[in-house]
Amino acid sequence: MIRVTDSISLSEHEIEEHFIRAPGPGGQHVNKVASAVQLRFDAANSPALSESVFQRLTVLAGSRMTRDGVIVLTAKRFRSQERNRQDALQRLIILIQAAASSPKRRQPTKPSRASRQKIAEGKRRHASLKRQRSKPSADET
Numbered sequence: 001m002i003r004v005t006d007s008i009s010l011s012e013h014e015i016e017e018h019f020i021r022a023p024g025p026g027g028q029h030v031n032k033v034a035s036a037v038q039l040r041f042d043a044a045n046s047p048a049l050s051e052s053v054f055q056r057l058t059v060l061a062g063s064r065m066t067r068d069g070v071i072v073l074t075a076k077r078f079r080s081q082e083r084n085r086q087d088a089l090q091r092l093i094i095l096i097q098a099a100a101s102s103p104k105r106r107q108p109t110k111p112s113r114a115s116r117q118k119i120a121e122g123k124r125r126h127a128s129l130k131r132q133r134s135k136p137s138a139d140e141t
Contacts, residue, residue, distance in 0.1 A: 005100050008048050016040040017085060022076040036076035039088040044069020057099035
């Protein structure tokens with residue numbers, strides 16, 4: 001079991017890993033070894049995720065989630081296959097943890113007296129500046 005939060009634990013059979021060849025430096029070795037990891041997690045059919053967590057996960061995952069609700073993460077940062085596996089799994093855990101925390105409701109507040117006075121003073125200053133720029137009227141000359 002992979003522990004994500006206190007209430008969410010993923011089974012190892014829910015996660016599929018495919019190893020692919022990674023682009024980048026490495027010389028001849030890079031053409032022989034599949035060190036990049038493509039991790040697939042079927043979030044839509046996972047019994048560990050509630051509907052609300054899945055909805056938030058859909059938004060957070062963005063283009064990394066397919067239409068079928070499968071999250072696809074590709075890790076190719078490291079040269080070793082094992083470190084890429086750990087990186088992909090860690091990124092999945094962080095993504096699910098972010099979706100598991102429900103967003104705080106915004107508490108509506110009124111602007112303070114000082115901030116209202118500051119805004120009004122700025123408007124007065126701007127208005128006087130614009131008045132100074134205007135042409136003098138006929139009765140002022």
